[in-house]
Amino acid sequence: MSYVGVDWAGSCWVVVAIGDEITVSTEPSILNVWTAYEADAASILVDVPIGLPEDGDWACDRAAAHLLESRSSSVFSIPCRAAVTAETYEEARDACGGSLGSQSWWLFPRINEVDAFLRTIDDARKIVYESHPEVCFAAYDGGALPSKGDEDGLRARVAVLEGLNERLATKVGKIVDERRDGTEWHDRISSSRRDDVVDAAVLAVTAERLELGERTPEQAYPSLPDGDYSGPGESGTDPALEMPMEIVFPGRDPGRSDE
Template sequence: MGVDACKKGWVGITNDARGYFGSNIESLIRSALEDGALHVIAIDIPIGLPETGPRQADALARKLVGRRASSVFSTPIRAALAASTHAEATAISAKTTGKGLSQQAFGLGKKILEVDQWARTTSQRVIEVHPEVCFASMGGGHLRHPKSTWAGSEERRGLLASAGITVPGDIGIAGEMAGTDDVLDAAAAVWTALRFAKGVAISHPLAPERFGDGHDAAIWA
């Protein structure tokens, strides 16, 4: 299953085109498991949080997506994510890394920590992906249009279709709760999950980094 965060929670798409929604990551996975086993779960969220500086995975992902590099934000250090306000998080990040923290990255903090905690206890095989990296790998080059535009949506739909992944119009509550770009990103993630299951996915970096949390930090495609 491919998983992406959305405003109201989490959306998941399986390789047989089933859609799922959960207000939290545990409820999403639980609802999917009711319909069968999940061999690999590919999630668009940082897994493996640094303590002192940037991750190799993020830097490599920016190179892979080219003009879409702004879509890959630097994973915050763990101490910054634990801060109660953006101002506090920025101060912690600046003191430790020399750089502040974007509002977007801080806003995703709760979801990042949610997956961080869940991934420590689950028996499921979980990998990190970035949809723009998935799409660039799928198409063999940089994407032309932002995903928020109609042209970008059609560009990504075409890549998914060429890869044999077609999301039906009716995916139940997932289609009601998640945005178009969220569903397409989850579908891109399941493309990588399938590649991982077949043993052909590539990790960036090739040798994942390991931080104090014990997670392998790498973006797969």
């Protein structure tokens, strides 16, 4: 079995899988990810909002921002379903009360892609979970890390991975180093996607360390919002997907190994 982390990289999905081997690859769609890994994946963690509120926002997003404190801007608070499914920017902005940033607008197609995928593939709803790389890194390291937009931030994240899974850190660290100064035109993982590799890796290792498997009443795992958070926002289940609105993360004190 393998544990899979998936992160959107601007024009493709970066996929890191931990199993007998550790692989780093790209796929053009979330359906391609499913086709490639459904037979072997114990769980798939995706860095994209799963579930769309009819109104307001989700408590898990508020809880994630609360946990990250100074890095809270890295948390994307999902707007209502009417905004995400709007055909034009003006319609989406109106649905958001007259304000909508470019980052949100450009992410909407990926949210719709995952939403449509989960509506269509019943089995995927059993093993696909939402997570957030920055939340995972903060939980492992005891606080938010510096920006991943520079070398220090990337190296700090690889160092965290080293304490979690040495094989994974070696694979990811090699990609981070080799792609630093640019790549050939045909390389799908370019220098600008190194942070996406690191993000997908922390999702995969989180699934592995939690031994996350099929979503059942007996499957217990830490997720936001948790008992330490009492801020605003809606929690519960998206009725369209019949999936809980949550962000899987390692927990408040996951510990680190020297493996």
